[in-house]
Amino acid sequence: MTNATIVGLTVRNGLGSRRAVMLxxxxxxxxxxxxxxxxxxxxxxxxxxxxxxxxGITVILPLVALICSTSVLAAEVDDGSIVYLLAKPISRxxxxxxxxxxxxxxxxxxxxxxxxxxAAIMTGELRGAIGYAAGALLGSVAYSAIFLLLSVVTRHAxxxxxxxxxxxxxxxGGLLSGVRWLSIGHWSNAxxxxxxxxxxxxxxxSPAYAIIATVVVTVAAIYLAGDRLRSFRLTGxx
Amino acid sequence: xxxxxxQQVSRWYRNVVAVNxxxxxxxxxVTGLLGPNGAxxxxxxxMMSGFLAPSSGTVTLDGTPVWRHEQLYRQIGLVPERxxxxxxxxxxxxxxxxxxxxxxxxxxxxxxxxxxTVEMQPAQHRKIATYSKGMRQRIKMASALxxxxxxxxxxxxxxxxxxxxxxxxxxxxxxxxAEGRTVMxxxxxxxEVEQVASHIEVMVAGRHAASGDFGAIRRLMTDRPNRYxxxxxxxxxxxxxxxxxxxxxxxxxxxxxxxxxxxxxxxRFAVVLPQLAHSAGIRLLEVKPTDESLESVFAYxxxx
Amino acid sequence: MAxxxxxxxxxxxxxxxxxxxxxxxxxxEGYTWRTLYELxxxxxxxxxxxxxYKVLPMLMLAIMLLPALIxxxxxxxxxxxxxxxxxSRYAVIMLFVISVFVAVQAPALISRDLRYRVLTLYLARPxxxxxxxxxxxxxxxxxxxxxxxxxxxxxxxxxxxxxLSPGSETVDLLGALGGAAILAVMLAATATVIAATTTRRxxxxxxxxxxxxxxxxxxxxxxxxxxxxxxxxxxxxAGLFSPFTLVDGIQVALFDTEAxxxxxxxxxxxxxxFVAFAVVIVAGCVLVSLWRYRKVAGR
Numbered sequence: 001m002t003n004a005t006i007v008g009l010t011v012r013n014g015l016g017s018r019r020a021v022m023l024x025x026x027x028x029x030x031x032x033x034x035x036x037x038x039x040x041x042x043x044x045x046x047x048x049x050x051x052x053x054x055x056g057i058t059v060i061l062p063l064v065a066l067i068c069s070t071s072v073l074a075a076e077v078d079d080g081s082i083v084y085l086l087a088k089p090i091s092r093x094x095x096x097x098x099x100x101x102x103x104x105x106x107x108x109x110x111x112x113x114x115x116x117x118x119a120a121i122m123t124g125e126l127r128g129a130i131g132y133a134a135g136a137l138l139g140s141v142a143y144s145a146i147f148l149l150l151s152v153v154t155r156h157a158x159x160x161x162x163x164x165x166x167x168x169x170x171x172x173g174g175l176l177s178g179v180r181w182l183s184i185g186h187w188s189n190a191x192x193x194x195x196x197x198x199x200x201x202x203x204x205x206s207p208a209y210a211i212i213a214t215v216v217v218t219v220a221a222i223y224l225a226g227d228r229l230r231s232f233r234l235t236g237x238x
Numbered sequence: 239x240x241x242x243x244x245q246q247v248s249r250w251y252r253n254v255v256a257v258n259x260x261x262x263x264x265x266x267x268v269t270g271l272l273g274p275n276g277a278x279x280x281x282x283x284x285m286m287s288g289f290l291a292p293s294s295g296t297v298t299l300d301g302t303p304v305w306r307h308e309q310l311y312r313q314i315g316l317v318p319e320r321x322x323x324x325x326x327x328x329x330x331x332x333x334x335x336x337x338x339x340x341x342x343x344x345x346x347x348x349x350x351x352x353x354x355t356v357e358m359q360p361a362q363h364r365k366i367a368t369y370s371k372g373m374r375q376r377i378k379m380a381s382a383l384x385x386x387x388x389x390x391x392x393x394x395x396x397x398x399x400x401x402x403x404x405x406x407x408x409x410x411x412x413x414x415x416a417e418g419r420t421v422m423x424x425x426x427x428x429x430e431v432e433q434v435a436s437h438i439e440v441m442v443a444g445r446h447a448a449s450g451d452f453g454a455i456r457r458l459m460t461d462r463p464n465r466y467x468x469x470x471x472x473x474x475x476x477x478x479x480x481x482x483x484x485x486x487x488x489x490x491x492x493x494x495x496x497x498x499x500x501x502x503x504x505x506r507f508a509v510v511l512p513q514l515a516h517s518a519g520i521r522l523l524e525v526k527p528t529d530e531s532l533e534s535v536f537a538y539x540x541x542x
Numbered sequence: 543m544a545x546x547x548x549x550x551x552x553x554x555x556x557x558x559x560x561x562x563x564x565x566x567x568x569x570x571e572g573y574t575w576r577t578l579y580e581l582x583x584x585x586x587x588x589x590x591x592x593x594x595y596k597v598l599p600m601l602m603l604a605i606m607l608l609p610a611l612i613x614x615x616x617x618x619x620x621x622x623x624x625x626x627x628x629x630s631r632y633a634v635i636m637l638f639v640i641s642v643f644v645a646v647q648a649p650a651l652i653s654r655d656l657r658y659r660v661l662t663l664y665l666a667r668p669x670x671x672x673x674x675x676x677x678x679x680x681x682x683x684x685x686x687x688x689x690x691x692x693x694x695x696x697x698x699x700x701x702x703x704x705x706l707s708p709g710s711e712t713v714d715l716l717g718a719l720g721g722a723a724i725l726a727v728m729l730a731a732t733a734t735v736i737a738a739t740t741t742r743r744x745x746x747x748x749x750x751x752x753x754x755x756x757x758x759x760x761x762x763x764x765x766x767x768x769x770x771x772x773x774x775x776x777x778x779x780a781g782l783f784s785p786f787t788l789v790d791g792i793q794v795a796l797f798d799t800e801a802x803x804x805x806x807x808x809x810x811x812x813x814x815x816f817v818a819f820a821v822v823i824v825a826g827c828v829l830v831s832l833w834r835y836r837k838v839a840g841r
Contacts, residue, residue, distance in 0.1 A: 005338040013324065019745065022752050029756050033763050040767045050766070055759050063755070067748050074744050080320040084381065087287065087316045088339040089309045158744035159598055159646045162751060166642050167605075230306045234289035234318070 003090060006098035014071045014102065023067060023106075026060050027114030034118035048122045052132050056115050057188050061107075061139045062165045068106040069147035070157045072099045078155065083234055093226035096148065100222055104144040112136040128196045135192030142184045142214045145221035152225045152232075180205060187213055240300055240313060240388040240420045241265050242286055247295035249281055256281045258444040259295075264422050268415035270435030271424040274540060277441040279424040280319065283393045286422070287316045299389065312340070315382035319393040321374055329353070329369065329377045330362035333384055340385035352380040357406065371398035379410070390414055392423035396430050408434050428536055440539055447539045464504055469496040469524040470515070479514045483507075498528070574669045575677050582681025586647050586688075595650070602643040603689060606636055610693035614700025621704060625711075629694050629718030630790065630799040633725055636693075637786045640729070641754040643689055644682075648733035649746035651678055657741040661839055671839040675831050679730055686726035694718050717797030725789040728820060729754075731827035732785065738834045757784040762803075769804040778808040782819050791816040 015023075033055070037047050076082040085095055116133035123129065146164075151157040169185045180186040180203070187210035194207040205213075242264040249257040257278040264286075273279050284290035285297050288304040288311070297304050304310055324332050333352055337345035353362050356376040366374065375395065382390065392411075396404055411434050414421045425431050431438055440448040470476050477489045477497055485503040492498055501507045515522050581590065587603070588596030613626050633640065655661060664674055698715045702708060736753060737746040761784040768777035781787035781803055793799045794806035795813025807816045 003339070005335055009324070009327075009335055012326065018740070018749075022749055025756065026752060029760060033760065037763060037767055040771060047767075051763065055763070059755055059759065063748070063752060067752075070744050070748070075742065078742075078744075080318065081324060083289070083316070083318050083320075084324070084336060085339065086289070087311050087314070088336075089311045089341065090339060091308060156594075158747045162642050162645065162747065163598060163601065166638055170638060171605075230308070231291070232289065233291075234284055234287075 001094055002098045002101055003094050006085060006090075006095060007102055009085075010072050010099050010102045013076075014068075014106075019067065019071055023064060023110045026064055027110055030056055030060055031114050031118050031121070034121040038121050038124075043122065043124050048119075048128070051122060052115065052119055052192075053189055056111075056118060056132070057135060057139060057192070058169065058185050061111050061115070061136055061188065062143050062161075062169065062185070064111040065103075065107045065140060065143035066147050066158060066161045066165070068110065069103040069144050070151050070161070072103045072106075073148060073151040074155075074157050077151065080234065082232070086229070086232060086234075091226070092229040092232075093223070096152070096222055096226040096229060100144060100148055100225075103148055104140055107140040107144050108137055112140055123196070131192045131195030131197075134195055135188040135190075138191050138210060138214050139184055139188035142187070142217050145218040145225075146184070149221040149225040149228075152228050177203060181209075181213075184214070184217070186210075239266055239418065242304075242389065242420060242422070243296075243298050244282075244286070245296045245298070247282075247285060247292045247297055249278075249285065249290065249293045255444055257285070257292075257441075260441075260446040261295075262439055262446060262449060264420055264439075266415070266418045266420050267437060268411055268421045268423070268435050270431035270438045271422060271441065272428070272431050272438050272536065273424075273426065273441035273447075275426055276443075278444040279426075279441055280393055282441065283391055283422070283424055287314060287391050312385065313387050314389045314391065315385065315387035317375075317378050317382045317390070317392040317395055319397070321371070325367035326365055328363050328365050329358055329373075329380075332366060332377060333362075333380045336381040337384040342385050345384075348384045348386075349380075352384040353377075355383060355410065356380045372400055372403040375399060375407075376403070379407075388419055390419055390421045392421075394425060395423050396425060396427060404430070440536065442540055464501045464507075464527060465529045466499045466501060466507075467492075467496050467524065467526045467528045468499060468511075468522065471521045471523065472518075473497050475518055476515060476520045479518055479520075480511075483510050483514065485510055496524070568668075571668050571670070571673060574667055575673050578664075578669075578674065578677040579681050579684075582651055582678055583684045583688075585651055586682065586685025598646050599643060599685075602639050603692070605639050606689055606693050607696060609636070610696040610700075614696060614703070617700050617704040623705065625701065625706070625714075627697070628800050628802075629697060629714050630721055630793045630797070631802040632693055632697070632718070633690050633722060634786050634790055634802040637758060638755075640686070640689065640725075640786075641751060641758075644686060644729050644733045645747050645750040645754065647685065648682055648730070648737045648750060649743045651682055652734055652737035653741055653743045653746045656738070656838065657743070661835075665839055671835050672832055675734075675828075675835050679734055679828065679831070682734060683723075683726045683730035686729055687723055690722040690725060691719055694722065714799070717793060717799055720797060721789050721793040721799075724792055724820065725785060728785045728789060728824055731824045731831070734831050735827045735834075738831055754785070758786060760784070761787050765804045775808045777804050778806060778812055779815070781807065782816065788816060788820055788823075792820055 030051070033051055037044075037051055041047050073082075076085070086092075112133055115136040116129045119132035120126070120129035147157065147161050150160055150164075154160055168179070169183055172179045180190075187205065190204035190210045191207050193204055244260055244262050244264075247257060247260045248255065260278075260282065271279050271282065281290065285292050286304065288307065291305045299310055299313065302310060304314075324335075327335070330349065330353065333349040334345050337348045337352075342348045353359055356379050358373065358376050358380060361369065361373060366377065369377065375398065379392075379395070382392075395407060395411075399407060408430070411421055411423065415436070423434075437451060438449070439446065468476070473491055473496065477491060480486045480497070480499060481489050483506075485501055485507040486499055487502045488498075488500040490498040499507075511525070512522070514520075584590045585595075587599045610632070616622070617626060627635075655664070661671075661674070665671060694715060698711060701711045732753070733750050736750050740746050740749070761780050764780040765777045765787075768774070768780060778791070781791045787803050790802045791807040791812070794801050795810075795816055807813050
């Protein structure tokens with residue numbers, strides 16, 4: 001279902017030096033903060049939640065996923081070089097899955113690992129590290145798929161993704177409890193909490209639901225993206 | 239042998255009709271798609287290459303619709319108008335990647351052949367970012383040829399090429415056509431089309447205005463008088479003879495020798511001219527049609 | 543025998559066939575600046591562009607106004623006789639929304655021109671590149687000022703309606719509007735510098751939002767910790783490193799408002815440091831933008 005050449009091309013082109021700077025800054029900040037907080041406050045559940053959830057999962061995770069996912073596709077769509085991938089007898093789903101692999105892997109690398117490190121620092125125990133890492137991985141998988149779909153569907157993927165994170169995950173997620181069934185951030189958090197066994201999220205969805213929902217959303221988003229790519233229209237300039 | 243068939247194809251965006259009820263068949267050989275800017279050439283090529291769906295009508299390659307059929311790209315080579323943007327790959331790497339994506343048996347060998355065909359061997363190890371426009375065009379061509387397609391679609395391929403590269407591309411296209419491939423390119427520059435295409439399709443304002451060999455098209459335009467340049471050893475005498483015949487509408491004595499004749503009845507003129515010349519004892523040195531160029535055909539079509 | 547050039551040769555001449563030159567008033571650079579500025583402000587809200595470019599800025603504006611309207615509603619209905627929320631705190635609370643707005647609109651103003659290489663067209667007019675940069679900067683700042691200031695006006699009207707003392711409300715409002723202006727300028731300057739480094743709009747958006755959110759997160763966390771440790775000076779000075787907290791500190795120093803962060807700038811010296819730092823940042827960003835554009839235009 002994947003094409004090695006596409007993966008190779010995507011990796012080569014997707015990561016410029018400037019994008020890499022952004023992608024490095026975000027996890028460095030997270031880990032730096034974790035170290036600072038731990039040094040000053042010691043192991044503290046509130047502080048941990050603030051940094052890991054409030055910052056790591058709610059803000060940094062979607063941002064990193066957004067940057068990675070839009071950089072594997074949006075630029076090629078924008079300047080038309082995607083025609084070289086599309087004018088080939090390759091199933092569109094293969095193209096999408098190949099690019100998704102790169103995006104999700106990059107996201108996991110740039111955020112799941114640092115989150116694991118930060119959690120280890122802040123909670124001082126393996127369980128916490130694994131819990132938050134699992135949550136972050138779940139979020140990476142789902143967010144990458146959603147943002148990849150956005151990149152196929154619209155030319156303003158970054159702005160749309162930002163608004164989605166701000167309004168749906170941020171604002172409404174904080175205000176309305178019903179949103180938690182449909183919020184990727186919440187699912188990540190729920191999984192993390194269930195593994196670390198902290199009681200910071202009283203009405204969390206069950207981890208099973210979180211995982212199933214993630215799989216459903218990811219598969220649906222990838223399938224839709226592939227389908228839309230079949231109807232890709234190469235107009236002139238905008 | 240591959241045939242692209244467009245059957246009553248139209249394409250509109252809201253209330254702008256870009257392509258209006260076009261029916262044409264593109265067969266083996268080189269076909270030029272000619273038309274002023276905005277005539278719908280790019281839209282037509284986008285539909286033929288499967289990157290745009292017709293709002294009505296069908297576009298088929300050997301019977302299979304091109305839209306949403308990725309497997310057809312095995313037979314189609316596309317050279318798009320926009321510039322290649324894989325800037326940090328070398329030319330060679332780019333062509334090899336295209337070969338791999340096409341599923342060619344031996345990508346490296348195919349790439350080498352394609353690069354040799356477009357004569358880009360010396361530059362193939364440099365990054366595409368360092369290429370000139372003409373070089374980019376050629377590497378794009380290599381990437382389109384690497385899988386030996388039976389159909390080759392080129393959107394404004396001569397854009398930005400210097401004369402030497404133009405000649406080279408003309409030669410290449412002729413060869414492709416002679417090999418039996420179906421080659422279709424679009425242009426708004428008449429001289430290019432004239433030199434390469436054996437068959438032209440003319441688009442004007444979204445409509446299919448004319449099709450065929452431009453000489454034949456010209457002859458079909460019977461409502462316009464043909465013009466001929468005739469050189470003789472006694473111009474004035476022949477002029478007075480010709481104006482007396484019904485097939486001619488006007489005769490002008492050129493200042494630098496010769497006659498410009500406007501002919502309304504081509505068939506009659508062809509018979510009458512040698513008769514008149516012979517009976518008047520005038521020797522014909524040159525008889526040349528002066529407006530069978532593509533330019534004049536085009537001008538007539540556009541202004542119609 | 544030499545032949546004089548006039549006779550025998552043909553002279554070149556341009557005949558006057560009534561083609562008139564334009565001899566009237568030419569509007570100078572000031573007019574160009576003004577037009578560019580007005581257009582920039584309109585583009586901040588998508589006015590004068592297709593409908594899809596209005597969605598995000600108008601949505602952000604609506605979200606900015608929503609809490610203010612709710613507060614006013616509550617104030618009027620319940621007849622509270624004191625401020626629910628100090629004016630100066632509003633920007634800090636809504637910083638996410640403001641950040642998204644500037645992250646998306648700054649590239650629309652800046653990166654677009656760079657991408658389509660139209661700077662040479664602008665410069666073919668009586669317009670120096672410096673003037674162009676100032677026009678863009680001030681347009682973006684104005685757009686931001688409207689975004690931050692409008693909700694404050696709504697709050698003000700609500701306070702007056704519910705009978706709070708006009709004198710003190712007006713003073714508070716003016717202070718907060720001053721802060722809003724400073725925030726607008728600061729965000730415009732930093733966003734312009736970031737957006738000017740790239741022609742890709744998506745990249746610029748990501749970079750700006752990263753910079754703004756990360757700086758705020760760092761500052762908030764450091765302040766939280768320092769607070770718990772009782773290190774109020776550290777908490778105070780940490781506010782330098784995010785535009786929102788920096789402006790809040792300036793408001794405390796200049797207009798004597800309540801601090802919206804855990805600690806305001808420590809003492810009079812702190813206030814001075816805050817103001818000086820802000821000036822340096824804005825000046826620095828403007829200079830870097832000018833330098834960058836001069837380089838681009840010089841090509």
